[in-house]
Amino acid sequence: MKRRAADRILIMILIVTAVFASFPGCTARKTIIEKQEKLSSEPETVPYIEWDEQNEQASQKELENYLIKLTPSVDIKKSSELKWRDICTDCFWVNNFSVMTYEDTDYKTYNFFYADDADENEKMKTQIENAADEIISAVKAMNNGSEWEDILAVHDELIRRTEFVTEEKDGDHSHDTYGALVKRRAVCQGYTYAFSYILRKLGHICTEIYSDEHIWTKIESLSSGEKYIDLTWDDYNVSDTRGKEYIHHEYFCLTKDEMERFDDHTPEDDYDTEENSSAGDNYFRKKNYYIKKDDELGFRACALEQFKEEKNLLEFRFESKEDYDKAGDWMMSILGELGYTESYYEYRKPELLIYCAGLYAPDQTE
Numbered sequence: 001m002k003r004r005a006a007d008r009i010l011i012m013i014l015i016v017t018a019v020f021a022s023f024p025g026c027t028a029r030k031t032i033i034e035k036q037e038k039l040s041s042e043p044e045t046v047p048y049i050e051w052d053e054q055n056e057q058a059s060q061k062e063l064e065n066y067l068i069k070l071t072p073s074v075d076i077k078k079s080s081e082l083k084w085r086d087i088c089t090d091c092f093w094v095n096n097f098s099v100m101t102y103e104d105t106d107y108k109t110y111n112f113f114y115a116d117d118a119d120e121n122e123k124m125k126t127q128i129e130n131a132a133d134e135i136i137s138a139v140k141a142m143n144n145g146s147e148w149e150d151i152l153a154v155h156d157e158l159i160r161r162t163e164f165v166t167e168e169k170d171g172d173h174s175h176d177t178y179g180a181l182v183k184r185r186a187v188c189q190g191y192t193y194a195f196s197y198i199l200r201k202l203g204h205i206c207t208e209i210y211s212d213e214h215i216w217t218k219i220e221s222l223s224s225g226e227k228y229i230d231l232t233w234d235d236y237n238v239s240d241t242r243g244k245e246y247i248h249h250e251y252f253c254l255t256k257d258e259m260e261r262f263d264d265h266t267p268e269d270d271y272d273t274e275e276n277s278s279a280g281d282n283y284f285r286k287k288n289y290y291i292k293k294d295d296e297l298g299f300r301a302c303a304l305e306q307f308k309e310e311k312n313l314l315e316f317r318f319e320s321k322e323d324y325d326k327a328g329d330w331m332m333s334i335l336g337e338l339g340y341t342e343s344y345y346e347y348r349k350p351e352l353l354i355y356c357a358g359l360y361a362p363d364q365t366e
C-alpha cells in the first residue's frame with residue numbers, strides 16, 4: 001500500500017496473476033476414463049446407437065433418452081470419440097463416463113456414472129427451471145430493450161449468484177446447471193452450461209466452446225457476428241468493503257482472435273472454425289468505456305460517469321499502449337479531485353489494454 005500525500009488516497013496494487021486470475025483453467029472438468037479391451041465383438045446386452053455425424057442433434061437426443069432412464073451403459077458406433085460436448089448440457093445428473101474400445105470393431109461401450117441424487121431428476125429440473133426463471137424475470141424487469149443488454153444482464157446476475165469452486169466433490173454438481181443455478185457453486189463447466197441454459201430460454205443461439213482445460217460461450221445471435229464470453233473468468237469472487245461484488249467484463253463479447261490470446265482458450269480439435277467478426281459488440285465499446293488515443297479528457301469523463309453511477313469497478317479499455325500506461329496516474333488524480341479517500345485496487349489486462357480501478361477495496365483480497 002502507499003498513500004498519496006496530496007489527496008490521501010489509499011491504493012492497493014494487486015498482482016493479477018497471483019490474486020485474481022489464478023483460476024486453474026478448469027482442470028476439474030468432468031472425467032472421461034478410457035479403457036482398452038481385446039474383444040473380437042461388442043457386448044449385446046446394452047442399448048445401441050449408430051451416431052449420425054451429419055445430424056448430431058438427433059443422436060444426442062437418442063442418447064439423452066437413455067441418460068434420462070439412468071441407463072448404465074450404451075454401445076455407440078461412431079468414427080470419432082464421444083466428448084462432453086456431444087452430451088446435452090441439460091443432463092446435469094451425469095457425473096462422468098468411461099469408454100471401452102474393442103479390438104477389430106468400430107463399436108465403443110460408454111459406461112455412465114450418475115450423481116447420488118439422480119433419482120430426484122424431476123424435482124431438480126423444477127428447481128433449475130425456477131432459478132432460471134427468477135434470473136430471467138430480473139433481466140426483463142430491467143427493460144433494457146436490446147438483446148446485447150439482456151445477455152449482459154444475465155452475465156452479471158449469474159456472477160452475483162454463483163461462487164467459483166476449485167475442488168471436485170462426487171455428487172456436488174459443480175459441473176452442471178444444477179450446481180450453478182440451484183446450489184450456486186460451480187466450476188467453468190457449470191457456469192457455461194447455466195449461462196447457455198438461460199440464454200436459450202431467452203431465444204439466443206449459443207454454443208459451448210471447449211479447450212483441453214476450459215469451457216466458455218460463443219453467442220451466435222448478435223447482428224455483428226459471433227462473439228465470445230467467458231463468464232467464469234469474469235467472476236473473481238471478490239466483494240468490496242460494503243459487500244458488493246466486483247463484476248468484471250474483460251471477457252464479454254470478445255472476437256475469436258481476442259479470446260484466443262489467453263491461455264486455455266484454444267478450442268480443442270480446432271472444431272470452432274468461425275471467421276472473426278467485428279469488435280462492435282465488445283463491452284467497452286458498447287458502454288463507451290473505450291478510450292481513444294491521446295484522449296485524457298475522454299478518460300476523465302468516462303471515470304466521472306462511472307463514479308456518479310456508483311459503480312464499485314471503474315473499467316476502461318485503451319486504443320493506445322501509451323495511454324494505458326498512464327491510466328494509474330490519471331485515476332489517482334481524478335479520484336483525488338472527487339474527494340475519494342477510500343482504498344482501491346488497480347487491475348490490468350495487458351493483452352487487451354484494459355485497466356480497472358476497484359473502489360472500496362478490502363484490506364486483503366483472497
